[in-house]
Every structure is written in C-alpha cells, then in structure tokens.
Amino acid sequence: xxxxxxxxxxxxxxxxxxxxxxxxxxxxxxxxxxxxxxxxxxxxxxxxxxxxxxxxxxxxxxxxxxxxxxxxxxxxxxxxxxxxxxxxxxxxxxxxxxxxxxxxxxxxxxxxxxxxxxxxxxxxxxxxxxxxxxxxxxxxxxxxxxxxxxxxxxxxxxxxxxxxxxxxxxxxxxxxxxxxxxxxxxxxxxxxxxxxxxxxxxxxxxxxxxxxxxxxxxxxxxxxxxxxxxxxxxxxxxxxxxxxxxxxxxxxxxxxxxxxxxxxxxxxxxxxxxxxxxxxxxxxxxxxxxxxxxxxxxxxxxxxxxxxxxxxxxxxxxxxxxxxxxxxxxxxxxxxxxxxxxxxxxxxxxxxxxxxxxxxxxxxxxxxxxxxxxxxxxxxxxxxxxxxxxxxxxxxxxxxxxxxxxx
Amino acid sequence: xxxxxxxxxxxxxxxxxxxxxxxxxxxxxxxxxxxxxxxxxxxxxxxxxxxxxxxxxxxxxxxxxxxxxxxxxxxxxxxxxxxxxxxxxxxxxxxxxxxxxxxxxxxxxxxxxxxxxxxxxxxxxxxxxxxxxxxxxxxxxxxxxxxxxxxxxxxxxxxxxxxxxxxxxxxxxxxxxxxxxxxxxxxxxxxxxxxxxxxxxxxxxxxxxxxxxxxxxxxxxxxxxxxxxxxxxxxxxxxxxxxxxxxxxxxxxxxxxxxxxxxxxxxxxxxxxxxxxxxxxxxxxxxxxxxxxxxxxxxxxxxxxxxxxxxxxxxxxxxxxxxxxxxxxxxxxxxxxxxxxxxxxxxxxxxxxxxxxxxxxxx
Numbered sequence: 001x002x003x004x005x006x007x008x009x010x011x012x013x014x015x016x017x018x019x020x021x022x023x024x025x026x027x028x029x030x031x032x033x034x035x036x037x038x039x040x041x042x043x044x045x046x047x048x049x050x051x052x053x054x055x056x057x058x059x060x061x062x063x064x065x066x067x068x069x070x071x072x073x074x075x076x077x078x079x080x081x082x083x084x085x086x087x088x089x090x091x092x093x094x095x096x097x098x099x100x101x102x103x104x105x106x107x108x109x110x111x112x113x114x115x116x117x118x119x120x121x122x123x124x125x126x127x128x129x130x131x132x133x134x135x136x137x138x139x140x141x142x143x144x145x146x147x148x149x150x151x152x153x154x155x156x157x158x159x160x161x162x163x164x165x166x167x168x169x170x171x172x173x174x175x176x177x178x179x180x181x182x183x184x185x186x187x188x189x190x191x192x193x194x195x196x197x198x199x200x201x202x203x204x205x206x207x208x209x210x211x212x213x214x215x216x217x218x219x220x221x222x223x224x225x226x227x228x229x230x231x232x233x234x235x236x237x238x239x240x241x242x243x244x245x246x247x248x249x250x251x252x253x254x255x256x257x258x259x260x261x262x263x264x265x266x267x268x269x270x271x272x273x274x275x276x277x278x279x280x281x282x283x284x285x286x287x288x289x290x291x292x293x294x295x296x297x298x299x300x301x302x303x304x305x306x307x308x309x310x311x312x313x314x315x316x317x318x319x320x321x322x323x324x325x326x327x328x329x330x331x332x333x334x335x336x337x338x339x340x341x342x343x344x345x346x347x348x349x350x351x352x353x354x355x356x357x358x359x360x361x362x363x364x365x366x367x368x369x370x371x372x373x374x375x376x377x378x379x380x381x382x383x384x385x386x387x388x389x390x391x392x393x394x395x396x397x398x399x400x401x402x403x404x405x406x407x
Numbered sequence: 408x409x410x411x412x413x414x415x416x417x418x419x420x421x422x423x424x425x426x427x428x429x430x431x432x433x434x435x436x437x438x439x440x441x442x443x444x445x446x447x448x449x450x451x452x453x454x455x456x457x458x459x460x461x462x463x464x465x466x467x468x469x470x471x472x473x474x475x476x477x478x479x480x481x482x483x484x485x486x487x488x489x490x491x492x493x494x495x496x497x498x499x500x501x502x503x504x505x506x507x508x509x510x511x512x513x514x515x516x517x518x519x520x521x522x523x524x525x526x527x528x529x530x531x532x533x534x535x536x537x538x539x540x541x542x543x544x545x546x547x548x549x550x551x552x553x554x555x556x557x558x559x560x561x562x563x564x565x566x567x568x569x570x571x572x573x574x575x576x577x578x579x580x581x582x583x584x585x586x587x588x589x590x591x592x593x594x595x596x597x598x599x600x601x602x603x604x605x606x607x608x609x610x611x612x613x614x615x616x617x618x619x620x621x622x623x624x625x626x627x628x629x630x631x632x633x634x635x636x637x638x639x640x641x642x643x644x645x646x647x648x649x650x651x652x653x654x655x656x657x658x659x660x661x662x663x664x665x666x667x668x669x670x671x672x673x674x675x676x677x678x679x680x681x682x683x684x685x686x687x688x689x690x691x692x693x694x695x696x697x698x699x700x701x702x703x704x705x706x707x708x709x710x711x712x713x714x715x716x717x718x719x720x721x722x723x724x725x726x727x728x729x730x731x732x733x734x735x736x737x738x739x740x741x742x743x744x745x746x747x748x749x750x751x752x753x754x755x756x757x758x759x760x761x762x763x764x765x766x767x768x769x770x
Contacts (some may be wrong), residue, residue, distance in 0.1 A: 298682030308410035
C-alpha cells in the first residue's frame with residue numbers, strides 16, 4: 001500500500017489549486033453549467049473554453065479535435081476532481097454528447113466525423129441527445145423497433161423514442177435504429193447521427209416527478225438523413241452502443257460528487273433547527289449521517305482501489321460493476337436525510353422562501369433517475385451476479401397454450 | 408501509487424492463509440469450539456514460526472517492523488478461518504501498549520518475548536469504551552482491584568494488559584495472587600473471552616498513572632481496525648460459500664443460483680462487501696502513515712464492516728436454507744465470530760457516535 005503522490009503530481013496539485021484560487025470568483029455555479037432545461041449560455045461556454053485550455057476538461061482529447069491533448073494520467077484526473085470538488089467549482093459540461101458520444105467517436109468514428117463533431121461538442125456549441133430507449137425497449141434495449149430503410153443515399157427513419165433527455169434544446173441526436181429487420185436482434189441495429197432540425201421529428205416534453213420536463217418523447221416520421229451519418233458499420237450499432245453505455249455507467253456512478261453532497265448535508269444539519277435544537281445535535285439524525293459517511297468513504301476508497309488497479313495493469317474484477325448501483329442508492333438516501341432533517345420544510349420545492357440554500361426535495365425526487373437510468377438497479381444486480389459472480393442467466397419464458405412455460 | 412497489497416504483503420497473505428486453511432477443516436473447528444479455550448497451541452505456534460507475532464514490533468526487539476497494514480492482512484486471514492488464536496491481543500494490542508507507554512525494560516522484555524512467541528497476552532479495554540454493570544478497576548499504588556469484563560483472549564493468556572479508566576494501563580500476571588478469571592460464555596466458542604476479578608493484585612504500571620490516554624486510544628483504533636478486518640474475512644468466506652452453494656443446489660430442476668431472488672441477494676452482498684475491503688485497508692494505512700486520519704477511519708471501518716458483515720451472515724445463511732441453520736454446514740462459526748466482533752470495542756452505534764465526536768459534530 002502506497003498512496004504517496006510523486007513530485008510531478010504534487011506540483012500538479014499546486015497548479016490546480018492556483019488555478020482555482022484565481023478563477024473561483026468568476027466560475028459559473030454548478031447548476032448553471034449542467035442544467036437540464038436549456039443549452040449552455042455564453043458564460044458557461046467561456047468557462048468551458050478556459051477549462052479546456054488549461055487541461056481540466058477534455059484533457060486527453062487530441063488537440064486536432066479541439067481538446068487539450070494531454071497524456072492519459074489517471075492520478076491527474078483524480079487530483080482535478082478532488083480539488084474542484086473541494087473548491088466547489090464546476091469541472092465543466094458533462095452532457096451526453098461529451099460523456100458518451102465523444103468517447104464513442106474517438107473509438108469508432110471516421111476521421112471526418114471526429115473533425116466535424118468532437119471540437120464543437122466539447123466546446124458546448126453542439127448539444128446532443130441520446131435516442132436509445134423506446135416504449136417497448138427499456139432494460140431489453142436490443143429489442144428496439146424504430147427502423148431506418150435506405151432510399152438512395154439516405155436513411156429514412158420511422159418510430160418512437162422515449163427518455164430522450166435534453167431533446168427539446170439539442171442540435172443533434174445519436175440514435176439507434178433497426179436497419180436489418182431479418183437479422184437476430186443484436187445484429188440488425190445501426191448507430192446514426194441525426195440533426196434535430198430534420199423534418200419529421202416531433203419532440204414532446206415528458207413531465208417527470210420533479211415537475212420538470214427533463215425527458216422527452218420523440219416521434220419520428222419519414223425522417224431523412226444522409227447515409228454518411230452512420231457510425232461504425234451498418235448492423236453493428238449494438239457494439240457501437242455498448243462502447244457508449246460503458247461510458248454512461250462511469251458517468252452516473254461518481255462518488256466524488258456524492259462527497260460534495262454529503263458536505264452540503266453536514267452544512268445543512270449544522271444550520272437547521274427544530275425546537276431550537278440543531279439537526280446535528282439530534283442523535284438519531286447524527287447516526288444516519290454517520291452511516292452515510294461510512295458508506296461514502298467505503299465507495300470513495302473503493303473507487304481509488306479501482307483506479308489504482310487500472311494504473312497498475314490489474315485485470316478488472318466485479319469491483320467496477322458495483323459503483324453505479326451503490327452510488328445511486330447512497331445519493332438517494334443522502335437526499336432523503338436532507339428532506340427529513342428539514343421536516344415539513346423538507347417537502348417545499350422549487351424555490352419556496354422557507355427552503356434552505358439547496359432544493360433537497362427536488363434532489364430527492366430527481367435521485368430516482370439515477371437508480372433507474374442507464375440500467376435499473378435490478379438490471380445492475382443481474383449484471384453484477386452474472387458477469388461479476390458467474391451466476392446463470394434467468395431462463396426465458398414464453399406464453400404457451402397452458403400458460404407460461406420455459407423456452 | 409498502489410492501493411492494495413505490495414508484492415511482499417501478497418506473499419505474507421498467501422503464506423498465512425495457506426497455513427491457516429490447512430489447520431482449520433470444519434471438523435477441527437468443531438473440536439476447537441468444544442474445547443472453548445480460544446487458543447489452539449499448534450496453530451499459534453505455526454503463526455509464531457511464520458513471524459506473524461512480530462509484524463508491528465521493531466527489529467531491535469526481534470520483530471520485522473512492518474506495520475498495522477500487515478497485521479490487518481493477518482487478521483483478515485484469521486477471520487476467514489475462524490482460527491482460535493490470541494493474535495489481536497498478543498501481537499497487535501500488547502505491542503502498541505508497550506511501545507506507546509512502556510519503560511525500556513518493559514519493552515525489552517515484553518516485545519522480545521512476543522516476537523519469539525514466548526508469551527501470550529489478554530487485553531481488557533472494555534471499560535475504556537463502555538462500562539457495563541458493575542465493571543471497573545481501581546488502582547491504589549500498584550495494587551489493582553475490581554472487575555474487568557470481556558478481556559479479549561484473556562482466558563488462557565499468560566499476562567493481562569488492562570485499562571484502568573481511560574488514562575492508565577497496567578500489566579498483571581494471569582496467575583497473580585488475588586486474580587480470578589472466569590470464562591464468559593459467549594456464543595463464539597472459538598475465542599477465550601474472560602471476566603477478570605481482582606482483589607488487591609500486584610500489578611505493573613505501563614507508564615505513569617494517568618499518562619496512557621493516547622496509547623489507549625491507539626490500542627482502540629488498532630483493535631477496531633483488526634476486528635473489522637477479521638469480520639471482513641469471515642463475511643467474505645460466508646459470501647463465497649453461499650454463492651457456491653447456490654450454484655450446486657438444485658430445486659425446481661434448476662440451480663437456485665439461477666433465480667433472480669438469489670442472484671440479487673448475492674449482488675447486494677458483494678456490492679456492500681467490496682467497499683469494506685478498501686475502507687479497512689485505508690484505515691490500516693492511515694494508522695501507519697496518516698495518524699491524523701486514523702481514529703476516524705478506524706471508527707468507520709468498524710461500524711460499516713460490522714453492519715455489512717451482519718447482513719452478509721444473514722443472507723448467506725438464508726441462501727443455504729435449513730442447512731444454513733445446522734452445525735452440519737457450520738456457517739454459524741463465522742456468523743458468531745462476526746457477532747462477537749460487532750460488539751467488542753464498541754458496536755456500530757457507539758463507533759459512529761465516536762466518529763461524529765472526532766469531527767466536532769457532537770456538542
């Protein structure tokens with residue numbers, strides 16, 4: 001066990017701290033940077049440009065595609081994350097275009113696609129939404145039915161998508177469609193890049209339990225896009241999408257963000273009183289807080305262990321599969337405690353004068369989305385047990401003449 | 408950076424695990440439990456021969472001067488095999504007491520003997536973490552009177568180190584006149600836990616009276632980390648036994664491990680267990696290298712691991728169905744080890760409250 005940082009990394013940490021000291025006052029706040037209701041504002045884009053220039057975001061994306069062009073260095077990545085969270089400064093845009101499409105294009109896109117999209121995406125000039133899920137294809141995503149047929153040099157798309165976050169202000173959509181209807185379900189899918197201004201796209205906001213329309217339904221009727229908008233090969237879209245899903249799992253499970261939430265909770269519990277007693281002075285609440293802190297420390301150190309294994313060339317084990325699952329529930333319970341600490345006031349929502357600095361009710365409601373999104377917790381547990389622990393898949397069943405039967 | 412075992416620590420782990428696994432088939436564990444001493448001489452001697460008793464002792468006293476991290480690796484292996492050995496008291500807590508507060512002569516004598524395996528210690532810190540009933544010791548000069556409860560490994564030890572209040576440490580011979588020790592009938596029969604009654608017993612102070620607060624705190628930190636590691640080892644064994652059983656046990660013409668109800672229990676167990684490993688490793692590392700973080704990490708490592716280990720013990724027992732409840736399957740030895748560790752040196756509620764205090768969250 002050796003957790004000491006090299007001189008280079010210690011110097012790097014000082015450099016990051018110096019940067020934060022200088023820019024702390026002018027950085028836009030976290031919520032403004034990654035809101036789910038509108039495209040990035042000019043000030044957010046300016047901040048994003050500063051971060052790229054200094055190598056604090058898009059760090060390993062090559063210069064020719066608009067990135068910083070730094071070498072992959074997991075420890076520097078860790079230092080950036082730790083210092084930005086400690087200073088409560090946003091590490092920049094994290095939308096699905098940046099976190100999912102860009103890595104996919106880097107891995108599987110053509111040179112032309114990389115040049116056209118990566119720079120514009122990481123700079124916040126092009127906003128993307130993800131056209132994956134359908135009403136009949138959720139956990140079983142590969143059963144999707146939206147189809148695209150080739151007519152001349154165009155794909156003609158028909159079908160319906162759902163849970164498309166940000167679709168109402170996105171410029172582009174990376175979308176999965178069925179192009180080979182006769183092939184087995186995983187082999188007939190293609191991955192396309194679709195401009196959202198194309199005729200035939202109708203976006204209807206889907207109001208969620210938070211009261212916001214963070215998701216949409218998207219109806220596609222004879223939407224025509226160029227055949228050069230294909231990523232990877234035709235019929236190989238499932239493989240391309242899996243490269244992307246891998247990135248999504250990383251995005252949703254991030255203990256560093258949870259640590260920032262816990263710090264906010266401690267601050268709340270020191271301020272909020274009932275009968276004149278601070279929440280932190282009530283043993284029952286304090287015990288709940290300490291339970292969450294213990295679990296958070298475990299997950300944070302677990303992530304450090306995974307990073308270290310990666311760094312030292314150890315093969316990944318089941319350890320990586322649990323982060324998203326555990327972090328989602330931890331966040332949910334953390335927000336629940338924030339609500340309970342405030343009692344009746346905890347049910348206030350959306351900017352009521354009696355609320356605390358943070359909208360705990362809204363964060364609590366919103367936290368369901370990370371338990372469900374990117375593979376529900378139940379699907380995650382299948383993945384952990386099957387891929388991580390070598391347990392068998394559930395047999396498939398079919399409705400026969402005498403009721404349900406195993407296939 | 409390496410978050411995990413070094414090559415040398417990996418070798419240590421393999422050697423200790425390999426030896427202990429060979430010594431602890433289920434039939435033997437049953438015999439150890441029936442015997443109830445908490446000290447199986449041949450296993451203890453094997454650990455001494457492997458150098459395990461000297462890992463935190465400086466080389467000048469015959470030890471290998473490794474650290475708490477290495478002791479934690481050994482404690483985990485002991486938990487995996489529910490081995491009946493007085494390791495925590497003799498090889499971890501007694502050296503910390505002597506190194507922290509002992510005189511040169513006490514260190515010279517005690518530490519050399521521990522390294523060489525010539526002495527066993529029992530350690531009583533219960534009254535420094537939470538007084539039960541009428542327990543408590545009073546010291547008058549060098550005469551010790553009163554009652555110490557749950558003296559760890561105390562039943563068969565040669566020598567006892569006891570905390571008097573939370574600021575004084577004493578060492579007494581287990582055969583001293585006026586000292587009586589009685590077996591406490593804990594459910595974990597592989598441990599020798601004692602009630603020690605003292606009536607004007609001659610003792611030796613470790614450091615001046617009232618001067619050992621910091622040493623006692625360090626012993627409690629190390630004890631919590633060691634117990635957490637032991638419980639983690641026990642829980643990991645229970646988990647893998649349950650997973651393996653689920654793959655071989657058939658009902659409804661399928662392995663029960665193909666039912667999602669069982670798969671999800673397994674996923675929940677491993678998802679909660681894995682972070683405990685990292686938390687315990689970090690706590691031990693902090694004890695060695697980052698002393699300002701050690702107490703907080705020890706509290707969280709113990710509280711969190713004990714909650715998880717209890718859940719794992721329950722789920723693993725359930726997956727075995729009726730067999731899980733029997734002595735035939737023997738899962739209960741690991742469950743009981745976890746249960747006793749949960750309470751020693753402070754249960755989860757107490758250690759979480761201690762964690763809150765350390766952060767200034769308790770008014």
